[in-house]
Amino acid sequence: MNKESHVGELLSGYVDSELTQQDSQRVRLHIEGCPTCTHDLEEIKLLRSNMGAARLSHVDDDIWRETMDDASVKATRGIGWLLLVGAALVAAGFVVYEVLTNFASWGLMEKLIVGGLYGGGLLLFVSVLRQRLIERKKDRYKDVEI
Ligand SMILES: [Zn+2]
Incomplete structure (x- = not known):
């Protein structure tokens, strides 16, 4: 095999599928x-896959997902409260x-019901x-004691 016909300089392009069909064919045959x-070729492929693995590190992926979950949970809760x-x-x-607007036209029963709802709700609140x-006060005193 003639050293001049080696395809070393084409291998990188071959792995990345950047060669013309003609060059690609030549590399394959060679x-x-x-x-x-x-x-x-195997070394270049290995290098490429290692680079890919480093780029898509599992740790980074997990942290990213966790952050996204946390942010989306907070956003959802915030929107929920806002809507409520x-x-x-x-x-x-x-x-x-x-x-x-209508209080004057209401009957006694309606006034009592609405008054009860509002009065009761206010008292409960x-x-x-x-x-x-x-x-909260008790908790604060507890914290001070401890
Ligand atoms: Zn060769």
């Missing part, structure tokens, strides 16, 4: 009969508007808030 170039609070405000505003504040 490699079949040349252990030296076959060996070089927004809908509650709109509903409350609608009821207040209804009360202000205040009592829950008080409970929370008391618990």
Whole structure:
């Protein structure tokens, strides 16, 4: 085998599929009969796959996925709260508007129901808030003691 006809300089392009059909054919035919170039080709292929593995490191992939999950969970939760609070405000505003515009025309029963709903809701809210504040105070004292 004539050394001049070795395809060493074409092997890199061959692995990357960048050769013309003619060059690619020449490399394929040459490699079949040349252990030296076959060996070089295997080394280039190995180098390429190692580079690929380094680029798509599993650790990086996991961290990326974790970060994405964390961010999407936070975003979803944020949107959920936003929708909930927004809908509650709109509903409350609608009821207040209804009360202000139609209150005079309401019967006693309706006034009692709406008054009960609002009064009860307000009392529950205040009592829950008080409970929370008391618990928080207790927790703070506990932290101080420890
Ligand atoms: Zn060769």
